[in-house]
Amino acid sequence: MNAPTAQPTTLLVEPSSLSHRDRLIRTVLRSRELSVAIVLLLVIVAAAIKSPDFVFSSTGWRDLLLTPSIMLLLAAGQTVVIITRNVDLSVGSILGLSAWLTGDLFLSYPGMPPLLAFLIGIAAGAGLGLINGVLVGYGKVPALVITLGTQYIFRGIVLTWAGSQLISASQMPKAFLDLGTAQILTIPVLFIVAMVIVVAVGYYLQTAKSGRELYAVGSDPEAAVLYGLAVRRRVIGAFVLSGALAGLAGVIFAARYGTVSSSAGTGIEFQAVAAAVVGGVAIFGGSGTAWGAGIGAVLLVTINSALPLIGISEFWQQALVGALIIAAIVLDRVLAARQARKLIEARDEA
Amino acid sequence: MVSPAQAALRLSDVSKSFGPVVALRSGSLEVAAGSIHALVGENGAGKSTLVKIVAGVHRRDGGVFELDGQAADFGSTAESKAAGVAVIYQEPTLFPDLSVTENIFMGRQILGRMRRIDKAAMYAEAERLFAGLGVHIDPRRPALGLSIADQQIIEIAKAISLDAKVLIMDEPTAALSGVEVERLFTVARQLRDEGRALVFISHRFDEVFELCDTVTVMRDGSYIATRPIAGTSVAEMVALMVGREVAELFPKQEAELGEVVLEVTGLESTGVFHDISFSVRRGEIVGLAGLVGAGRSEIARAVFGVDPYEAGRVTMKGVAVPAKNPRAAIRAGMAFIPEDRRKQGLVTEASVAQNVAGVIRRGLARTGLLTRGAENRAVGPWAARLEVKTSALDAPARTMSGGNQQKVVIAKWLATEPDLLIIDEPTRGIDVGTKAEVHRLLSELAGQGLAVLMISSELPEVLGMADRVLVISEGRLTADLSRAEATPERVMHAATHGSQEVA
Numbered sequence: 044m045n046a047p048t049a050q051p052t053t054l055l056v057e058p059s060s061l062s063h064r065d066r067l068i069r070t071v072l073r074s075r076e077l078s079v080a081i082v083l084l085l086v087i088v089a090a091a092i093k094s095p096d097f098v099f100s101s102t103g104w105r106d107l108l109l110t111p112s113i114m115l116l117l118a119a120g121q122t123v124v125i126i127t128r129n130v131d132l133s134v135g136s137i138l139g140l141s142a143w144l145t146g147d148l149f150l151s152y153p154g155m156p157p158l159l160a161f162l163i164g165i166a167a168g169a170g171l172g173l174i175n176g177v178l179v180g181y182g183k184v185p186a187l188v189i190t191l192g193t194q195y196i197f198r199g200i201v202l203t204w205a206g207s208q209l210i211s212a213s214q215m216p217k218a219f220l221d222l223g224t225a226q227i228l229t230i231p232v233l234f235i236v237a238m239v240i241v242v243a244v245g246y247y248l249q250t251a252k253s254g255r256e257l258y259a260v261g262s263d264p265e266a267a268v269l270y271g272l273a274v275r276r277r278v279i280g281a282f283v284l285s286g287a288l289a290g291l292a293g294v295i296f297a298a299r300y301g302t303v304s305s306s307a308g309t310g311i312e313f314q315a316v317a318a319a320v321v322g323g324v325a326i327f328g329g330s331g332t333a334w335g336a337g338i339g340a341v342l343l344v345t346i347n348s349a350l351p352l353i354g355i356s357e358f359w360q361q362a363l364v365g366a367l368i369i370a371a372i373v374l375d376r377v378l379a380a381r382q383a384r385k386l387i388e389a390r391d392e393a
Numbered sequence: 394m395v396s397p398a399q400a401a402l403r404l405s406d407v408s409k410s411f412g413p414v415v416a417l418r419s420g421s422l423e424v425a426a427g428s429i430h431a432l433v434g435e436n437g438a439g440k441s442t443l444v445k446i447v448a449g450v451h452r453r454d455g456g457v458f459e460l461d462g463q464a465a466d467f468g469s470t471a472e473s474k475a476a477g478v479a480v481i482y483q484e485p486t487l488f489p490d491l492s493v494t495e496n497i498f499m500g501r502q503i504l505g506r507m508r509r510i511d512k513a514a515m516y517a518e519a520e521r522l523f524a525g526l527g528v529h530i531d532p533r534r535p536a537l538g539l540s541i542a543d544q545q546i547i548e549i550a551k552a553i554s555l556d557a558k559v560l561i562m563d564e565p566t567a568a569l570s571g572v573e574v575e576r577l578f579t580v581a582r583q584l585r586d587e588g589r590a591l592v593f594i595s596h597r598f599d600e601v602f603e604l605c606d607t608v609t610v611m612r613d614g615s616y617i618a619t620r621p622i623a624g625t626s627v628a629e630m631v632a633l634m635v636g637r638e639v640a641e642l643f644p645k646q647e648a649e650l651g652e653v654v655l656e657v658t659g660l661e662s663t664g665v666f667h668d669i670s671f672s673v674r675r676g677e678i679v680g681l682a683g684l685v686g687a688g689r690s691e692i693a694r695a696v697f698g699v700d701p702y703e704a705g706r707v708t709m710k711g712v713a714v715p716a717k718n719p720r721a722a723i724r725a726g727m728a729f730i731p732e733d734r735r736k737q738g739l740v741t742e743a744s745v746a747q748n749v750a751g752v753i754r755r756g757l758a759r760t761g762l763l764t765r766g767a768e769n770r771a772v773g774p775w776a777a778r779l780e781v782k783t784s785a786l787d788a789p790a791r792t793m794s795g796g797n798q799q800k801v802v803i804a805k806w807l808a809t810e811p812d813l814l815i816i817d818e819p820t821r822g823i824d825v826g827t828k829a830e831v832h833r834l835l836s837e838l839a840g841q842g843l844a845v846l847m848i849s850s851e852l853p854e855v856l857g858m859a860d861r862v863l864v865i866s867e868g869r870l871t872a873d874l875s876r877a878e879a880t881p882e883r884v885m886h887a888a889t890h891g892s893q894e895v896a
Binding site for chain 2: 066250251252255256258259261262263265266267268269270271272273325329330382383385
């Protein structure tokens with residue numbers, strides 16, 4: 044390609060004149076992640092003032108970090124799916140199936156190494172996610188309907204399998220259950236695992252070629268086809284990742300609580316969607332980060348335990364969470380409209 | 394002529410059917426490197442199908458398809474891209490949430506260490522591409538909010554970064570202003586001089602003659618002729634396209650001007666339009682000219698009561714029409730045909746009869762019920778008069794061509810027996826043959842005493858049809874010209890220069 048030498052003739056939109064560092068600071072200051080993190084911090088501080096044990100006792104500290112671990116994983120998976128303009132409502136059932144599978148395997152093979160349980164759980168989740176992905180990718184039916192269906196099917200499998208049985212802590216190996224309480228420098232291992240995964244998923248979405256293509260698919264699916272992107276493969280991949288993370292969450296559920304029944308994870312999918320939305324993932328796809336969804340997940344889980352301490356009745360907790368979700372969406376709309384107007388005004392002036 | 398060995402793109406006798414519908418019978422096109430080749434033809438002539446075969450959207454059923462002398466057959470857009478074909482569609486296809494740079498490189502990002510995306514390298518490359526095109530666009534800004542012209546520049550930058558050998562532009566100028574068209578042409582010529590082959594599809598003959606060196610005409614899914622631009626004329630091209638001589642594209646009848654029907658005084662809406670006053674008389678066609686975005690459609694919408702206005706008044710036959718009340722406007726005798734027929738003027742899933750009867754339901758319903766028979770009876774005369782080519786009035790409107798849809802919309806409003814017809818871009822996206830029919834219809838209606846307010850971006854249409862031309866520039870009325878005074882130069886001058894020009 045030879046370099047054309049035409050003089051700049053028209054001025055369209057002036058490139059930003061900020062330095063690299065200034066731009067970075069501005070991006071961080073204006074990010075949704077920061078504002079959600081501030082809200083989270085305020086909730087924790089308020090709860091800690093009323094009841095210092097919330098943070099400063101060893102159980103308080105442990106629960107503060109351990110409780111959101113499962114939701115962190117689900118929110119990261121949900122983010123990947125929502126970014127492609129889909130939604131995965133089956134993650135609660137996948138979690139339940141994986142948790143029951145873990146317990147059942149330990150019943151049959153008590154000597155099974157815990158690591159193998161994790162791998163099997165992840166693989167099972169990925170398999171169920173593949174079913175979702177293929178149905179959405181080839182079925183030309185909205186993911187909302189497909190995963191609503193598979194949610195009932197997967198849960199039905201667990202119910203048939205488990206019946207009214209309960210697998211209790213005494214039936215699982217100690218080495219596995221210890222993982223639920225293990226700590227490194229007072230930080231629970233499960234929380235570290237969840238955080239590493241959220242950070243990795245977020246990093247993948249930002250910097251990998253296939254990660255950016257997920258955003259493109261969600262931003263405008265038709266344009267993605269015209270760009271020659273492998274849209275179906277990306278969508279299927281997103282569901283497999285979401286399923287795998289839900290499968291991992293199921294194993295962690297078993298390790299953390301020690302008891303598994305057929306109802307494990309019921310209704311948790313909506314919390315996962317809510318966490319992503321509160322964390323700035325646009326429900327119509329194309330924008331948002333796994334990091335934001337992670338902070339949103341911690342916020343939603345923490346609010347539930349913090350509000351009673353601040354003196355807000357249980358009755359109002361649900362309503363408050365709902366208000367938070369609606370506020371997040373309204374904020375998105377307002378910001379998007381404002382940005383669109385600003386960009387159009389800038390164009391008029393040019 | 395171009396010999397096959399030189400041709401960057403060669404299609405010969407290509408066909409494509411969708412089920413029983415033959416979209417392309419025998420398409421041929423031969424484009425040399427370093428040439429801008431016009432592809433013209435009426436809507437439905439098969440141009441888009443041909444383009445989609447080259448782009449890898451559709452696979453051909455038969456015929457020869459060669460790129461640079463090599464046989465080609467694309468099963469996906471990715472394959473055609475890899476082979477050096479870039480297509481710029483009428484509506485650019487960008488990802489609004491992503492940055493301009495990501496839009497250019499999506500699918501083939503520059504990778505750095507550990508296969509991570511190298512953003513810095515991509516921004517630098519995007520800036521280099523924009524500099525080469527002579528435009529300034531912030532490579533970090535999102536594609537959201539870019540004008541269509543800027544979006545096309547992004548598409549072109551994408552094509553250049555692909556090092557596309559063949560660049561197809563499908564009606565790229567449809568939504569551009571004069572300045573933007575000029576910029577696009579400058580870029581196109583530059584690409585031609587770099588030795589790329591360009592295909593330019595357009596309905597605007599003046600653009601074809603200004604930009605292209607060769608033209609291929611298609612009709613009814615078949616190749617008709619290829620001519621060097623220097624050796625052809627508009628008349629010949631139209632004749633080839635239509636297959637018959639179009640007697641006159643703008644069959645304007647002289648009409649007796651009657652009393653004033655619509656009177657608009659001092660209409661004002663902050664940031665949209667200011668101090669707009671004009672009148673339309675019985676039998677008169679008033680053309681509202683100006684650039685896209687000048688505020689013409691907004692004025693029409695305000696007059697009809699769809700949009701609010703802050704000051705001023707609108708009267709019909711001397712009686713004030715309340716603001717922001719389209720129902721009152723219809724009762725006062727106004728009819729409004731919006732620009733986007735599919736979205737605003739037509740229920741595309743409903744039948745022709747239902748569409749036409751839609752606005753006169755109240756008068757049709759007996760004892761509150763509406764029967765299909767009553768609808769057909771009321772509608773029949775109108776459809777016949779407009780020569781709507783549809784097998785039955787029961788056919789859904791979406792299955793008709795753009796020209797027939799427009800006629801249905803006009804029929805729909807004529808059934809209300811209005812005194813004033815406001816029509817926004819009456820022939821946008823309509824092929825040459827039907828255009829003349831729509832024009833003849835408008836002219837006839839005016840001859841029968843209807844007052845017509847016509848908004849159009851096509852200067853020949855305004856000059857050919859209007860008894861009087863009002864020019865809007867940046868929300869202000871900048872010229873009021875009689876048919877004799879209205880020359881292309883005067884109208885364009887008033888459309889591009891501010892308010893000092895009031896005649």
